[in-house]
Amino acid sequence: MKLFKEIVVVLLLVGIITGCSNTGKTSSDAITYSNPLPVAFGDPFILSASDGKYYMYGTGGVEKGFGVYSSDNLVDWHFEGQVYSGDQPGSWTVKNYWAPEVYEIDGRYYMLFSADWKVNPTGELENFRIGVAVGDQPTGPFTEISDAPLFDPGYPIIDANILQHEGRTFLYYSRCCYKNPVESEVTEWVRAQNLFDEVEESWVYGVEISNDFRTVVGEPVLLLQPPYSMDDPQTEWESRSVTSGEVNRRWTEGSFAFEHNGKIYMMYSANFFGGENYAVGYAVADNPLGPFTKAENNPVLEKNVATGGEVTGTGHNMVFRSKDGEKMYTVYHGRTQKTGDERVVFIDEMRIDANGILTVDGPSTSEKEL
Template sequence: MKQITICLSLLVCAVLHTNVYAGSHSTSVKDSSAYNNPQKVALGDPFVLKDDNKYYMYGTGGGADKGFVAYSSTDLKNWDRVGQVYHSTNKNGWGIDAFWAPEVYKRNGKYYLFYSAQWKHNPTNEKENFKIGVAISDSPAGPFTDMKNAPIFDPGYPIIDANVLFENGKTYLYYSRCCYKHPVKSEVAEWAKKKGWYNEIEESWVYGVELKPDLSGVIGKPVLLLRPPVKMAKEEWESRSVTAHEANRRWTEGSFIFKNKSTYYMMYSANNFDGQHYAVGYATSKSPLGPFTKAANNPVLQKNGEVTGTGHNSITRSPDGKEMLCVYHGRTAATGHERLVFIDKMKVLDNGKLVVYGPTVSK
């Protein structure tokens, strides 16, 4: 019976994989009125902070030396390099490499930079010893100094991709548990093993936890919010790194939460960030800590033949404040393998459905 179920799942998966692009809300239309896609900014995991009438963009890479660089703009089209705003060598620095996915928030006149890095405290010599920290500055242009000489907390496994929500006097931290040493049973894992591709499939899951008011630690235990599907035909787009024989991992990462009316929307990325199938979906909840239900119209952002590897997004608003904008990284054949920043319009429709009008490429 199990064999029949897997065969049927494979058949459905193949059909969905063939037709998925026809049902996507993405568009390949060249839109010269958009935001100069791709931007002339080579960053992964881009995050944009609007501070008064100026935008600041942070991300992974960009020539940073064990830290993070920033760019500034007034129109989201023309960017000036601010320079490196965070250095691991600051007096409380605890990370040694793998500085990823910075996000900056303004609270009470201060700026807080959340990020992930490889923790130097590594008694068991783990290959992936990633943790999340927070640094503070008086300016969005830095310099940022770690609030303490250690990560915010250690859940006992490697974590990346911090995202923060300030809601009703509370602060919530969202993060992704890494795939590292986290094999999970699923129909996809069973299928890949029978094909002789992989003995096991590791997975990353998104968690949420409340932070202390001073951001020095967590309150209570983390709550599991999102994970890849157990059934092979369900949300098959999240398994393409495996079904395309790219990697023995399924990712759920790069979460970004926002509230629209009474509903919390959590956008997230699936598949290998370094491959073509990196894509974005979303889930909804009535509570900051779930339960979250994945949307039927996922993925809302994915490759379209011209742009690939679309993922790890954040959200900002247009200079006039009228439009929601999805900020993410991607690649084109013309720009090569390097990750560049894209900005496309997005909207929550009257029926609650979230759509992203991209990826687009400007002329």
């Protein structure tokens, strides 16, 4: 009996010592997931909110507006419902609600988005502008702050993105390809191959806006566009939709800017968003309005079917950090053989090394730890 009591005491002490020394996560505590996530969004955007939760917004899922999913761990997502509804009395919008991004500022939540403008006297087929809506909760409801778009540059624009830098606010957006034919060596090559008569392009611009998101400060600055020459190292990957004969457009869109070690990184997408060649690259600048230099290791995210994978159409990404700030992730949409034409959401870890080189650990479909 005495021996039994001594054994019990020893086991209890071992358990106490082991429990006290194991202050980190054990392997059984690790959170694992696999792509794609069970969310059918295009242009996904994740807000890491002050309430401790993650909120994901994106294109699709609801009629004439935007919905949101919430999560405590980036793996299990709960649909919270529609948070913004367009085409309402007093709204400047009418259809095609795309690419929402939500920012938490001073206890309020600001949504930037693209939609077709009701003011369309010439009957343009693409009449996109950028608007702002505000809510008191990440789950909305979001209400437009004006009965007009943020501004009218005179051509259709989409894919709003915001960078707050040294007390100032900068807006990035993409000019649509619509009615923007561009002469280049690529265009000349395309004509010589009897693929298309002209090539339209979309370009990324930046402009300062007021900190209350209501007015534009100064004039827009052209920051990124597809390469001009055939021998440019970026031309091959940024022109695949055109050179393959798929469409007569070259896109530079879906920009997302963030700061890292004193530099401004801008990630962007190229090629047709509805095709397999949609891919992501990045450029770096010293200032929010450039000039930006494209990275030599582009693209950093693209289809993987040629290497035995099943993912295509990877694009329109954004970047966020884990709650402890230790890891950097990118969220983007893509397609798999199983999902077909439907865009679904992927999350993969992203790194920037000591030399400033950005890489993405994806597209992945195998089980991974967050």
